[in-house]
Amino acid sequence: MSEQANDAALRHLITLDGLSGAQISEFLDIAESLRATAERPVNKLPILRGRTVVNLFFEPSTRTRTSFELAATRLSADVVNFDVAASSTKKGETLLDTLRTLEAMRCDLFVVRHQENGTPEYLARHAAPGVVIVNGGDGNHAHPTQGLLDAFTIRRHKPDLHNLTVTIVGDIQHSRVARSDIHALQALGIGQLRLAGPAALLPEQLQSSRCQLFHDMDAAVRDADVVIMLRLQKERMAKALVESDRDYARDWGLNADRLALARPDALVMHPGPMNRGVEITDDVADGPQSVIFQQVSNGVAVRMAVMAKLLGAFQ
Ligand code: ASP
Numbered sequence: 001m002s003e004q005a006n007d008a009a010l011r012h013l014i015t016l017d018g019l020s021g022a023q024i025s026e027f028l029d030i031a032e033s034l035r036a037t038a039e040r041p042v043n044k045l046p047i048l049r050g051r052t053v054v055n056l057f058f059e060p061s062t063r064t065r066t067s068f069e070l071a072a073t074r075l076s077a078d079v080v081n082f083d084v085a086a087s088s089t090k091k092g093e094t095l096l097d098t099l100r101t102l103e104a105m106r107c108d109l110f111v112v113r114h115q116e117n118g119t120p121e122y123l124a125r126h127a128a129p130g131v132v133i134v135n136g137g138d139g140n141h142a143h144p145t146q147g148l149l150d151a152f153t154i155r156r157h158k159p160d161l162h163n164l165t166v167t168i169v170g171d172i173q174h175s176r177v178a179r180s181d182i183h184a185l186q187a188l189g190i191g192q193l194r195l196a197g198p199a200a201l202l203p204e205q206l207q208s209s210r211c212q213l214f215h216d217m218d219a220a221v222r223d224a225d226v227v228i229m230l231r232l233q234k235e236r237m238a239k240a241l242v243e244s245d246r247d248y249a250r251d252w253g254l255n256a257d258r259l260a261l262a263r264p265d266a267l268v269m270h271p272g273p274m275n276r277g278v279e280i281t282d283d284v285a286d287g288p289q290s291v292i293f294q295q296v297s298n299g300v301a302v303r304m305a306v307m308a309k310l311l312g313a314f315q
Pocket of ligand 1: 137143176177230231233271272273
């Protein structure tokens with residue numbers, strides 16, 4: 001059983017696991033309608049005026065935190081960036097007391113990033129009525145807004161998802177992005193999903209009828225419509241699980257020669273942060289097939305959609 005009932009109205013966004021294609025499409029459709037606003041010079045909508053969003057990040061983040069902050073601001077919400085390093089969590093305050101304290105100040109929505117799997121779900125179980133928790137990435141479990149924005153980016157370029165082959169390459173083992181991408185793309189009926197990486201970083205249990213595992217990068221990339229590259233998450237490895245960066249780049253890096261094996265109009269994606277010269281070369285990251293910075297822009301619209309929907313603005 002998935003962690004979220006997929007029929008009841010969604011209250012929190014913890015994982016995409018268990019969401020239906022229709023539920024995921026609804027977020028993407030709202031994002032599409034908000035995208036134009038996000039990109040206008042005067043880019044504010046009064047949708048969340050009077051509501052307060054708290055960014056509660058226990059792990060470093062550049063894109064996700066800024067993106068949630070901009071998204072909330074563009075919906076006219078007030079935003080608090082809770083500074084964990086300077087907070088009472090360092091004095092031993094429990095996570096739940098931190099939540100209660102901020103709830104008592106009438107905060108409406110918490111974006112939670114944490115190194116431990118399950119923390120956002122734990123807070124969601126204890127949140128006061130009406131308070132919404134959005135997972136901003138927990139351990140290697142889930143990163144649902146990244147899954148949505150990746151699906152959104154693919155759908156904008158290649159709407160016929162049923163006929164697409166998407167290849168995800170790299171450190172699948174430690175990647176919450178890969179897991180959320182898999183859930184989003186499978187729910188939307190993607191044609192073929194390929195996962196590729198060194199054996200130590202490619203969990204066998206992900207093999208399924210709709211997910212094929214590859215231990216050879218060239219084979220995984222051949223004729224793909226989309227190639228999603230992942231960073232080696234060394235901070236989550238107790239010991240080195242791969243050869244040197246140089247060997248990794250040779251065996252698993254996306255360079256122009258490898259990209260030429262994919263379809264000529266294949267998209268290149270990466271959730272960031274990129275380790276240029278390791279999993280991706282500069283010419284590919286900055287080349288005409290790369291939509292990496294479009295992913296970043298789309299992330300704002302998708303997060304606007306998620307917050308607006310969960311706070312009841314689109315029923
Ligand atoms: N930014 C993504 C995440 O938080 C991917 C990464 O860190 O490699 O999971």
